Amino acid sequence: MIEVEDLTKAYGPVTAVDHVSFTVNPGEILGFLGPNGAGKTTTMRILTGYIPATSGTARISGFDVFEDSLEVRRHIGYLPEAPPVYPDMTVSSYLDFVLRIKNVPADKRRARLDDALEKTALGDKRHELIKRLSRGYKQRVGLAQALVHDPDVIILDEPTVGLDPKQIIEVRHLIKGLAGVHTIILSTHILPEVSMTCDRVVIINKGKVAAIDTPQNLTTQLKGGQKVHVDVAAPEKPLTDLLAKMPGASRVEVTSHPGGHLTAVVESAPGQDIRSQIAAKIVESGWPLYELRGASLSLEDIFLQLTTDDAAHAAQPPN
């Protein structure tokens, strides 16, 4: 459905998109994950025909995004980072305008308008002036214009930014519901969003593709090695020996602190959670255990930069 090959965009000395390649299968939801400035928006703008690439190709439904731009644009719906709305129009007149410029025939417009309003829960705001809407509602109008003409491909640039947690969940539901019939690319810098909605993920950083995989595989890699931190009152050597002998421990580092406390960091192999064993052994040895916590080990620099500042995720049980 979407084939991107070696796509590059350079603004003079700055390369915003660096030989990016990926494919999206029909009906799939592909996530574009990366920190701000990674090249997500630029890639999307190339796909939607807003800006041309410096080199490389991208095809949507078989049409080249540069050579057959108009044809590509007939098949896509696009929500840019800021919803492209006209403040002086009402919701329904705006969506009607979008329907017209997307070449939807007159007899189908009414139905499509109602459908889009329903999907984005904007029904009771249809006659409201857009400038009077709150940010969350404006974002929904932006979402509505991306799907009002029932496009094959929907491209969403950070669709949940600025929404409150309840709205975020609704939007994610909506996106998931669109899959299958529509092919979707969405970009985000919020990690949990990806694992909740996407079938596959492209991780992009500084213009380059860092990884392409399913969220499960990536999360496993991310959880990678475990680092366990302990704060114990114990003699240094015996503690070090004990921790080093723990099955699954790959590296131990002990630091002594004034006041008799020792902190230790124990790294374990991927997938092994040795926290309970460590706790048991320390208590068994009779040493006071003041603190024990686990932390995920980041395998690559880029994962360090990915913020999990998602309040909605914080409220959910860890997966």
Added chain:
Amino acid sequence: MRSVYAVYRKEMGHYFVSPVAYVVVAVFLIVAGFFFRLYTGLAIQQSIEMAMEGMGTNTDVPGEVLNAFFGLLSTLILFLAPMLTMGVYAEERKRGTMELLMTSPITELEIVVGKFFASLTLFAIMLLPTALYVSYMCFHSEPRPPWTLILAGYLGALLLGASLLAIGSFISSLTESQLIAVVLSFGAILILWVLDFAVRGSDSVAGQIVQYISVIHHYDDFTRGVIDTSSLIYYFSVPILFLFLTVRSIDSIRWRRA
């Protein structure tokens, strides 16, 4: 075509809720009306005075009024047209809706044509009330001036407006700031005005060339009831040229640094 109409409709809607449009039209009509009254009064008074001094009763009152009035119209149009076009593209780019238009199956030409005809429609609506009282005056004059005179005058005004709106639209497409757009437009039009003034009645080749290029020069013929083919060609070429430039200008947005 459907897309052109969609853009046209949207633009007209914007003009109706835009305070700028209302202010511009109001100012235009107030000033035009005021001066029309002034010119009519002066011309009548002058003709009475000349009759009393025995210099004949042949003063063409309606003709003089029309002449002066159309001259005023051109001045007003020169000043007010930039205000009608300053936001046309600048606002879209600022609001981010340009991205919507440029990622939809609509060509730049369709966008430009739709917006241009909307601004032209607004301009025509602005002129209309003046045509009413001008016609009324002519209808009740003795002798009645030929209606072709009025027609030619307003055709000239419309064509002059079309040219200025096209120039203003082009300038608006160069920037995201309405303020810059309107200042640049004023500057450009002022230069045109001064140029025209400078070469009036010139016989040199250079002078004649500049005269032909001058937007105002051709208008003068129209106000005299003369519809010259070369002027018509000119008045269709200018909007077409600047609309073409606007299309290119919008397309060039794609190539600019994000």
